Amino acid sequence: METKTKQPPARRAPRLYLATPPVSDAREIANTLAVALADADVAAVLLRLAPADERTQINRVKALAPAIQATGAAVLIEGHAEIVAHGGADGAHLPNMDELQAAGPKLKPDNRIVGAGGMHTRHDAMLAAEDGSDYVMFGEPDEDGKRPSFDSILERIEWWSEVFEIPCVAWAGSSAEIAELSAAGADFIAIGEWAFADPRGLAAVLDDATAQLSVKAPA
Secondary structure, eight states: OOOOOOOOOOOOEEEEEEEEOBBBBBHHHHHHHHHHHHSOOEEEEEOBBSSSOOHHHHHHHHHHHHHHTTTTTTTEHHHHHGGGHHTTTTEEEOOOOOHHHHHHHHHHHTTTTEEOOOOHHHHHHHHHHTTTTTTEEEEEOOOSSSOHHHHHHHHHHHHHHOOSSSOOEESSEEEEEEEHHHHHHHHHEEEEEHHOOOTOOOOHHHHHHHHHHOOOOOO
């Protein structure tokens, strides 16, 4: 009897992860999201909330979450882990290690999604994984809008995809970056404000992004 070598599970093409512009008026963005998500395979929507009091922010999430979740996408909040449950969100994206270590343990007992951003070094990413993050994100802009070089983002994604099972999200700064980030081995491709500003409309941007997704070729 021949012994068959066990093959690793086949990778699938990444899915999209949509990050909104700062939301101050939920009604203004609700229709845009409803139309765009109706036919797109978006795994998660990250709600980035404009500054406001806690009650206002909770109400913004409540106004948007049910319709987004009805499409099958998870609703995450950038920061503000304390309002995740009150707003009916599925989890939080925590933009730095301090917030991750402070808020992550409070979200996990309720099976909320914990995402890790602000991964400046490989060590940060490994610590985030050890702390129980559900994913790590590479390449997102900082508070000043600055990002690592694109080559370094690709290198980080390739390293992560080869070594770790925890998914990684790759931030695409434009449509032109999606294909390379996908080919590098990202599990999710994050697209942000530029997609909402595209004159073609968000639905067309998501269609174009989906067409560029591919499975990483074996080494």
